[in-house]
Amino acid sequence: xxxxxxxxxxxxxxxxxxxxxxxxxxxxxxxxxxxxxxxxxxxxxxxxxxxxxxxxxxxxxxxxxxxxxxxxxxxxxxxxxxxxxxxxxxxxxxxxxxxxxxxxxxxxxxxxxxxxxxxxxxxxxxxxxxxxxxxxxxxxxxxxxxxxxxxxxxxxxxxxxxxxxxxxxxxxxxxxxxxxxxxxxxxxxxxxxxxxxxxxxxxxxxxxxxxxxxxxxxxxxxxxxxxxxxxxxxxxxxxxxxxxxxxxxxxxxxxxxxxxxxxxxxxxxxxxxxxxxxxxxxxxxxxxxxxxxxxxxxxxxxxxxxxxxxxxxxxxxxxxxxxxxxxxxxxxxxxxxxxxxxxxxxxxxxxxxxxxxxxxxxxxxxxxxxxxxxxxxxxxxxxxxxxxxxxxxxxxx
Amino acid sequence: xxxxxxxxxxxxxxxxxxxxxxxxxxxxxxxxxxxxxxxxxxxxxxxxxxxxxxxxxxxxxxxxxxxxxxxxxxxxxxxxxxxxxxxxxxxxxxxxxxxxxxxxxxxxxxxxxxxxxxxxxxxxxxxxxxxxxxxxxxxxxxxxxxxxxxxxxxxxxxxxxxxxxxxxxxxxxxxxxxxxxxxxxxxxxxxxxxxxxxxxxxxxxxxxxxxxxxxxxxxxxxxxxxxxxxxxxxxxxxxxxxxxxxxxxxxxxxxxxxxxxxxxxxxxxxxxxxxxxxxxxxxxxxxxxxxxxxxxxxxxxxxxxxxxxxxxxxxxxxxxxxxxxxxxxxxxxxxxxxxxxxxxxxxxxxxxxxxxxxxxxxxxxxxxxxxxxxxxxxxxxxxxxxxxxxxxxxxxx
Numbered sequence: 001x002x003x004x005x006x007x008x009x010x011x012x013x014x015x016x017x018x019x020x021x022x023x024x025x026x027x028x029x030x031x032x033x034x035x036x037x038x039x040x041x042x043x044x045x046x047x048x049x050x051x052x053x054x055x056x057x058x059x060x061x062x063x064x065x066x067x068x069x070x071x072x073x074x075x076x077x078x079x080x081x082x083x084x085x086x087x088x089x090x091x092x093x094x095x096x097x098x099x100x101x102x103x104x105x106x107x108x109x110x111x112x113x114x115x116x117x118x119x120x121x122x123x124x125x126x127x128x129x130x131x132x133x134x135x136x137x138x139x140x141x142x143x144x145x146x147x148x149x150x151x152x153x154x155x156x157x158x159x160x161x162x163x164x165x166x167x168x169x170x171x172x173x174x175x176x177x178x179x180x181x182x183x184x185x186x187x188x189x190x191x192x193x194x195x196x197x198x199x200x201x202x203x204x205x206x207x208x209x210x211x212x213x214x215x216x217x218x219x220x221x222x223x224x225x226x227x228x229x230x231x232x233x234x235x236x237x238x239x240x241x242x243x244x245x246x247x248x249x250x251x252x253x254x255x256x257x258x259x260x261x262x263x264x265x266x267x268x269x270x271x272x273x274x275x276x277x278x279x280x281x282x283x284x285x286x287x288x289x290x291x292x293x294x295x296x297x298x299x300x301x302x303x304x305x306x307x308x309x310x311x312x313x314x315x316x317x318x319x320x321x322x323x324x325x326x327x328x329x330x331x332x333x334x335x336x337x338x339x340x341x342x343x344x345x346x347x348x349x350x351x352x353x354x355x356x357x358x359x360x361x362x363x364x365x366x367x368x369x370x371x372x373x374x375x376x377x378x379x380x381x382x383x384x385x386x387x388x389x390x391x392x393x394x395x396x397x
Numbered sequence: 398x399x400x401x402x403x404x405x406x407x408x409x410x411x412x413x414x415x416x417x418x419x420x421x422x423x424x425x426x427x428x429x430x431x432x433x434x435x436x437x438x439x440x441x442x443x444x445x446x447x448x449x450x451x452x453x454x455x456x457x458x459x460x461x462x463x464x465x466x467x468x469x470x471x472x473x474x475x476x477x478x479x480x481x482x483x484x485x486x487x488x489x490x491x492x493x494x495x496x497x498x499x500x501x502x503x504x505x506x507x508x509x510x511x512x513x514x515x516x517x518x519x520x521x522x523x524x525x526x527x528x529x530x531x532x533x534x535x536x537x538x539x540x541x542x543x544x545x546x547x548x549x550x551x552x553x554x555x556x557x558x559x560x561x562x563x564x565x566x567x568x569x570x571x572x573x574x575x576x577x578x579x580x581x582x583x584x585x586x587x588x589x590x591x592x593x594x595x596x597x598x599x600x601x602x603x604x605x606x607x608x609x610x611x612x613x614x615x616x617x618x619x620x621x622x623x624x625x626x627x628x629x630x631x632x633x634x635x636x637x638x639x640x641x642x643x644x645x646x647x648x649x650x651x652x653x654x655x656x657x658x659x660x661x662x663x664x665x666x667x668x669x670x671x672x673x674x675x676x677x678x679x680x681x682x683x684x685x686x687x688x689x690x691x692x693x694x695x696x697x698x699x700x701x702x703x704x705x706x707x708x709x710x711x712x713x714x715x716x717x718x719x720x721x722x723x724x725x726x727x728x729x730x731x732x733x734x735x736x737x738x739x740x741x742x743x744x745x746x747x748x749x750x751x752x753x754x755x756x757x758x759x760x761x762x763x764x765x766x767x768x769x770x771x772x773x774x775x776x777x778x779x780x781x782x783x784x785x786x787x788x789x790x791x792x793x794x
Contacts (some may be wrong), residue, residue, distance in 0.1 A: 145791075180556070190433060200547045217468075218482055320747050392792055
């Protein structure tokens with residue numbers, strides 16, 4: 001799948017006020033120095049370092065106070081050798097000044113300030129551009145905007161940024177037996193889970209889920225629905241029902257819709273074996289199993305990296321390192337993904353495997369992360385340090 | 398602060414379709430069994446386990462096929478000893494049946510199915526209620542709804558849930574020298590950062606930031622603005638400008654506004670020493686330093702746990718365990734919080750400390766997490782395994 005060229009999301013210009021969580025569509029350079037001028041970090045006096053060097057209680061230095069810097073205003077003028085200006089934290093150093101002394105380390109009388117300690121004078125200022133210089137690369141393209149990053153953009157004078165639009169991901173769900181919660185349910189019918197869990201996961205990952213009516217388990221209906229979804233959206237996620245026979249619509253219909261078609265059909269993974277990955281033109285298609293646990297795990301692990309390519313992003317590559325609190329022992333003939341609950345115990349992070357079958361959605365609902373048992377391995381002993389990959393979720397504050 | 402009673406957020410009833418990221422305002426019990434009936438996990442035949450026990454190629458069992466279960470429909474009737482019904486994956490077991498055999502392990506001719514392997518017959522079904530039983534506690538109050546949890550709610554027949562409203566957090570920002578990005582900037586003025594970073598952090602944490610006009614550095618104006626914000630909102634976050642003198646409005650005004658008033662003033666922490674924590678009635682007040690790095694770090698570490706109490710929540714208590722890639726050596730007389738970048742290297746998660754002063758917002762913008770150096774410690778050697786606490790951020794997919 002990684003060799004298939006996929007479309008890049010469209011770009012939209014937004015205010016930094018609305019940019020939290022968005023992905024930058026290009027690199028951002030600072031358009032101003034931060035701070036824009038050299039500033040005092042203390043309340044006291046702006047001075048010339050050489051005038052106060054070595055000043056102490058025993059050997060004080062004196063400077064003439066020639067004025068005061070008002071906050072948010074330009075200094076009233078420069079200072080010359082032997083002169084100082086009163087200044088507040090954050091005030092602009094007057095031309096000539098290159099240091100500041102704290103008011104606590106001075107005494108003032110008759111416009112003469114006596115400096116009793118100047119040891120920090122040069123570090124009591126922040127030079128213009130010390131945080132960021134005009135022209136600096138602030139952020140690479142594809143950076144996700146966090147609160148601190150949005151603050152940094154504002155701080156560097158940037159009020160509008162180009163971000164990627166959320167790609168529209170069409171959701172085609174089959175399964176004649178599925179009923180939405182709140183609707184009456186009849187014998188033989190079960191509640192729909194995928195419409196809710198998959199839409200939530202797509203939204204959490206940064207996409208706009210586009211819901212379509214349930215597709216009847218009839219090939220022509222499925223073909224028509226797929227054609228419409230692939231026309232209207234940037235990508236399509238399909239989740240099969242669990243009825244027999246018609247289940248195999250997905251690979252046929254994706255293949256028939258145009259090249260490159262089906263790239264992967266069946267993966268040696270549990271849960272999720274009957275997954276289909278492909279594309280129609282530059283639009284990715286993720287065919288998920290009907291089983292809700294399999295569908296969500298496969299969307300998280302195989303679907304997400306593909307869909308994120310439209311945002312020029314990769315999935316989080318930093319796992320939570322955790323100590324497995326119980327042995328996992330599964331068949332080595334498949335790659336297994338085991339839901340785990342993470343908790344902190346005795347200063348360590350522990351991952352408790354939640355065992356069950358793929359029929360048990362509550363296992364995933366109680367899980368924080370997935371631990372992968374690679375093909376050919378099968379067993380991971382309790383006490384081993386493992387990589388736990390957090391499930392896509394709203395921020396955990 | 399933990400002894401001060403704080404208000405609980407109001408409750409609002411929302412559709413599970415809109416519930417991702419919300420916090421449950423009460424425990425949720427399942428109102429239906431999941432699945433609501435015993436289902437086949439395979440395509441094949443619903444059978445009675447005793448009829449096929451021990452069947453093999455050498456010693457096959459035979460059963461009479463008396464009908465077929467349609468997907469999404471009630472079985473046409475029960476089966477008796479010696480009988481079977483065709484069934485698809487997910488089909489409802491007919492009364493009497495307690496097992497299923499895979500079509501691949503059978504041959505059918507003249508309505509007689511010959512069963513050549515029945516070793517998995519009893520595990521080829523999912524019993525009604527195997528995932529969740531009606532009446533089971535699904536989720537405790539204060540659970541945050543993830544994609545899997547929303548799916549589980551829908552699966553258990555629940556379409557509406559009571560969640561907490563996002564508490565309104567008023568933002569009072571002072572600092573006459575601050576200018577929004579995009580506005581013209583004059584000598585002595587600097588760009589506002591806090592309005593953007595703090596609003597983003599509050600929204601990410603699950604609150605509704607309520608923006609007010611910048612408050613002039615005049616005590617009466619500050620008092621009036623605080624009174625209005627505390628009346629209109631569930632909590633107030635204040636961030637001082639950096640101008641002298643007026644800086645100390647916050648504790649006085651909070652104290653004067655009503656009991657319990659200021660609880661904490663000054664913390665032995667860097668960054669963030671001049672932080673004020675308190676409450677007016679049951680509304681928490683977080684007084685942050687004006688410095689953007691200090692303000693965001695203190696909101697994350699001291700403000701968040703207090704504000705989250707309104708949602709009955711605690712901050713994430715699972716850190717990322719990481720190996721410190723460089724020694725931290727700071728003054729032991731304060732508790733330090735060092736921004737770190739997390740990355741994966743050679744199978745380990747490493748935390749690279751980003752050193753700088755609190756004047757450097759770019760340090761926080763490049764950080765993923767904070768590492769705390771406790772009071773009295775000062776030094777953590779490179780190579781040590783440390784707890785890195787992720788900064789509030791949009792989901793990292």
